[in-house]
Amino acid sequence: xxxxxSFYFIRHGETEWNRQGIIMGQQDIPLNxxxxxxxxxxxxxxxxxxxxxxYTSPLQRAYQTAQILSDGLKKEVISExxxxxxxxxxxxxxxxxxxxxxxxxVDNLPVDAEASINFEARILRVLxxxxxxxxxxxxxxxxxxxxxxxxxxxxYPFLRTANCIPFLFKPPQQETHPWIVCNLSGQQDL
Numbered sequence: 001x002x003x004x005x006s007f008y009f010i011r012h013g014e015t016e017w018n019r020q021g022i023i024m025g026q027q028d029i030p031l032n033x034x035x036x037x038x039x040x041x042x043x044x045x046x047x048x049x050x051x052x053x054x055y056t057s058p059l060q061r062a063y064q065t066a067q068i069l070s071d072g073l074k075k076e077v078i079s080e081x082x083x084x085x086x087x088x089x090x091x092x093x094x095x096x097x098x099x100x101x102x103x104x105x106v107d108n109l110p111v112d113a114e115a116s117i118n119f120e121a122r123i124l125r126v127l128x129x130x131x132x133x134x135x136x137x138x139x140x141x142x143x144x145x146x147x148x149x150x151x152x153x154x155x156y157p158f159l160r161t162a163n164c165i166p167f168l169f170k171p172p173q174q175e176t177h178p179w180i181v182c183n184l185s186g187q188q189d190l
Contacts, residue, residue, distance in 0.1 A: 002124070002153065003131040004171035008051050008139040008184075010069075011147055012061040013038040014163040021096045025088035030060045038164035039068035045166050045184050046073060052136035057083040057143060065164065066141040075139070082126035085143035089113035123149045137168075154179045 013035025017024050031039070046069060056066035058079040070077045089112030091099060109115075123146055130138055140146075144160060151159045154169075155178055161167070170180040 002127055002171075005131045005135065006137040006168065006170050007127075007131060008046070008049060008137055008166060008168055009147060009150065010042055010046075010065070010139065010141055010166045011144055011161050011163055012057075012059075012065040012141060013042075013068075015061050018163060023088055023091050023094055023096065023099065024061075025086060025092040026059065026084055027092050028060050031064045035061065035065070035163060036068065039065045040072075042164045042166050042185075043069050043072045046139070049166075049168070049184070050136070051075070051139045052134050053078055054139045054141060055080050055083065055130050056141040057081075057085065057146075059084055059143075062141045062143065069139070069141070080126060080130070082122050082129075083140065083142045083146060086119045086145040086149075087112075087114040119145070120149050120153070124153060151181065154181070156181070 013031045015024065015029045015035055016032045017027070017029050019032065019034070042065075052075075054066045054070055054075050054077045056062045056077060056079055058081055062083070063077075063079060066077045069075070089110045091110060091113060127140070127150070130140065147161050148158065150169075166184040168182040168184055170182065172179055
């Protein structure tokens with residue numbers, strides 16, 4: 001269970017592998033030109049928000065995004081290994097089309113891929129650690145898989161996010177209410 005504290009989340013900017021539909025997992029791929037532009041645009045949105053520290057995956061695409069955000073916002077960036085994307089084993093570097101052709105699903109992953117239960121436990125553990133450090137909301141810069149896992153933990157259906165869309169996660173006011181997930185880019189909230 002996540003601590004009932006607000007936090008911000010943003011997925012890293014676009015990479016060439018994102019653009020080409022290639023599974024990255026823990027491969028260390030840098031941002032492309034579009035991804036750099038997306039991070040600068042997101043920084044303008046986040047200038048209006050009050051967060052403490054930027055916690056980021058150490059993978060280049062997330063770390064570069066965090067650095068661009070930090071440069072304008074003057075926030076400390078802390079690299080957190082547990083925020084890395086899910087390890088997809090031998091699927092990393094393959095196109096999504098290739099995987100669909102092989103009929104690979106979450107239930108029949110290669111043996112060297114990180115199991116869903118382990119990935120979910122890792123993400124819950126690191127988010128709890130980060131949220132318990134301060135009462136001021138942090139900004140998490142991570143990956144699509146982290147976002148999907150996070151919204152699943154909060155009771156939402158499967159949901160993806162585009163690159164570099166900032167979100168504010170607000171805890172429920174009452175136990176029976178859901179978390180509120182605000183899309184800060186002006187698009188529809190969850």
